[in-house]
Amino acid sequence: MRQKSQLEAAASVIDADIIGSTECRARGITVRGGSPALALCRALIGAGYDPSRPLHVYRGATLALIIHTIGEGAKLTVAEGGHRPRFRRLEPQDWAKVRGTSGQGGFKPTPWSRPTRRPWRSGRG
Numbered sequence: 001m002r003q004k005s006q007l008e009a010a011a012s013v014i015d016a017d018i019i020g021s022t023e024c025r026a027r028g029i030t031v032r033g034g035s036p037a038l039a040l041c042r043a044l045i046g047a048g049y050d051p052s053r054p055l056h057v058y059r060g061a062t063l064a065l066i067i068h069t070i071g072e073g074a075k076l077t078v079a080e081g082g083h084r085p086r087f088r089r090l091e092p093q094d095w096a097k098v099r100g101t102s103g104q105g106g107f108k109p110t111p112w113s114r115p116t117r118r119p120w121r122s123g124r125g
Helices: 002-011 036-046 070-074 092-099
Strands: 014-019 023-026 029-032 055-059 062-067 076-079 086-089
Touching: 014 036, 023 036, 029 036, 036 055, 036 062, 036 070, 036 076, 062 070, 070 076
Parallel strands: 014 055
Antiparallel strands: 014 023, 023 029, 055 062, 076 086
């Protein structure tokens, strides 16, 4: 039983790629900005993905960031200031700006975005 639930959890992970410091891609969705992994969480929810799914962000073949749920990641932003950046809750008015007015969360995959498979990441989503 325990092994099956671990396999189910692993299957629900969304894998993303971060490119540079301002772009993140997963499942045909590309976002650009100051905190692209968090913006990708909002885009994935806008595209209809389950907010309870985890997001693993890779830089090349290296796992660089784990976001436990895209729902929690969508609620965060990065505040610059002081000596280092800090996570903070996204303000409600900022969330409204992110969602847009299209009814689909305001996010659309770009035509040049497409899912990629890499041999070293076989079996990942």
